Amino acid sequence: MIEAEFWDYDSAEEMASAVAGDVGFIIESALDARGNAMLALPGGTTPGPIYSKLVKADLNWKKVTIIPGDERLVPMDNELSNVRALAKVFLPAGARVIPVTGDIKDHKLAGNSADARLQDLPWPPDLVWLGMGEDGHTASIFAGPDLPDALDAPKARRMVGVMPDPLPTEAPVARVTLTRAAILSARTLLIVIKGQQKRDMLEQAIEDGQSSKLPIGRVLAECDQPIDIHWCP
Numbered sequence: 001m002i003e004a005e006f007w008d009y010d011s012a013e014e015m016a017s018a019v020a021g022d023v024g025f026i027i028e029s030a031l032d033a034r035g036n037a038m039l040a041l042p043g044g045t046t047p048g049p050i051y052s053k054l055v056k057a058d059l060n061w062k063k064v065t066i067i068p069g070d071e072r073l074v075p076m077d078n079e080l081s082n083v084r085a086l087a088k089v090f091l092p093a094g095a096r097v098i099p100v101t102g103d104i105k106d107h108k109l110a111g112n113s114a115d116a117r118l119q120d121l122p123w124p125p126d127l128v129w130l131g132m133g134e135d136g137h138t139a140s141i142f143a144g145p146d147l148p149d150a151l152d153a154p155k156a157r158r159m160v161g162v163m164p165d166p167l168p169t170e171a172p173v174a175r176v177t178l179t180r181a182a183i184l185s186a187r188t189l190l191i192v193i194k195g196q197q198k199r200d201m202l203e204q205a206i207e208d209g210q211s212s213k214l215p216i217g218r219v220l221a222e223c224d225q226p227i228d229i230h231w232c233p
């Protein structure tokens with residue numbers, strides 16, 4: 001059974017301060033221990049206000065490398081691009097924000113290329129931060145024909161390409177995503193979600209474990225480290 005601790009907040013603002021504080025601490029500890037830090041961060045709407053607080057932390061950002069934990073296959077100047085959102089916030093502070101995709105349209109090839117890029121980075125990441133969609137996806141591990149690739153890729157594989165089915169309405173495009181093994185290899189894992197519906201869904205997914213029908217349940221079922229889940233209504 002996965003060891004998950006829920007941290008509840010009354011408001012998004014309160015949650016943003018707490019999570020920014022925790023992530024700042026994770027970065028600082030990595031810098032102290034190894035002289036650099038590597039984070040895989042999510043897209044979506046929830047993290048924006050938290051990133052804005054985090055980037056104000058007095059840290060040696062030049063030693064911090066940030067990758068998107070998943071990316072939508074759109075040009076980098078498209079507003080759906082996750083690395084674009086990360087670069088906007090963290091590049092001005094001096095962090096190294098690394099794109100994982102280029103112009104490749106085919107999602108399988110894009111997945112191979114993203115994996116090759118990540119093989120050049122120091123591994124494991126100090127943090128993989130996950131969100132969750134209303135359909136129970138996490139990172140870009142979605143229901144669909146490529147779900148087994150993302151869940152059961154060999155341990156050394158870091159990213160794969162996926163075509164969600166059905167396509168999510170908020171960004172109906174193919175993706176690349178960290179694999180389950182890559183997510184679970186992180187030194188620290190945290191989840192940040194908003195809303196009662198997601199809370200209920202996630203609690204159920206954790207309870208169902210391996211038999212969960214939701215991608216996030218299947219990912220967490222193999223997690224053997226404690227995980228903090230931050231939540232606000």
Ligand code: 6PG
Pocket residue numbers: 042043044045046047070071072082130131132133134137138139140171
């Ligand atoms: C993405 C994500 C995705 C996201 C969830 C939650 O790029 O689509 O990384 O996994 O975290 O869909 O998104 P919200 O924060 O908008 O609810």
